[in-house]
Amino acid sequence: MHSRMVTCAVVTAALTCVLPGTPATADPGPVATHFEPGPVVLPAGAMCAFGVRISFPVTDLTRYTWFAGGRRIAAVETGTMLADFTNTGTGRTVRRDLSGTGYYAYPDPRTVILSGTRIAALLGPGDTPPSRLLLSNGSPMAVRSGTTGKVVLVSSPTAEDICRTLR
Numbered sequence: 489m490h491s492r493m494v495t496c497a498v499v500t501a502a503l504t505c506v507l508p509g510t511p512a513t514a515d516p517g518p519v520a521t522h523f524e525p526g527p528v529v530l531p532a533g534a535m536c537a538f539g540v541r542i543s544f545p546v547t548d549l550t551r552y553t554w555f556a557g558g559r560r561i562a563a564v565e566t567g568t569m570l571a572d573f574t575n576t577g578t579g580r581t582v583r584r585d586l587s588g589t590g591y592y593a594y595p596d597p598r599t600v601i602l603s604g605t606r607i608a609a610l611l612g613p614g615d616t617p618p619s620r621l622l623l624s625n626g627s628p629m630a631v632r633s634g635t636t637g638k639v640v641l642v643s644s645p646t647a648e649d650i651c652r653t654l655r
Contacts, residue, residue: 518552518563529576535610535621536651539576545583546570553592563592571608573621575654582653584623603630603642611638621650 527543530536549567553560566589574581588606595601602609609622609631615638622629627644 515555515558518554521551523549534612535619536654540621541574541576543572544569545572559597560594562594565590573650573654580654599632599634601630601632609638609640616640623648623650
């Protein structure tokens with residue numbers, strides 16, 4: 489229930505507070521896109537003390553994006569995604585199911601807020617908390633990304649740190 493409240497607040501704020509003081513004129517939408525992420529290789533020190541390769545053996549994702557005045561204001565991404573996380577030094581690999589729905593809010597052109605119950609947060613040394621690869625694992629999580637780094641806004645104690653898992 490808490491994740492729904494956080495998600496509703498984030499998406500509602502993005503949809504209704506785009507242009508304060510003037511009526512928001514939404515562009516026709518939403519715009520649906522499908523994509524298949526390619527593998528990601530994170531060097532040692534970028535997130536974890538060791539290098540991590542992330543691959544996606546199964547993806548079937550659709551993102552619905554809403555725009556106002558030509559600027560994206562919100563998106564909902566839903567579908568199936570399995571991710572393999574590999575410690576590039578040891579070869580140890582774990583597979584995690586990231587299937588479900590993620591919610592994006594774009595309160596300004598430089599900020600993204602991602603929330604959901606099956607999302608990943610890639611946090612570097614300058615982020616809060618620093619140097620983690622967090623998976624929400626079915627618990628609510630919200631992450632703000634902007635020009636000064638990423639900040640985990642909401643997280644459960646059951647969130648998994650893949651850096652710790654792959655040691």
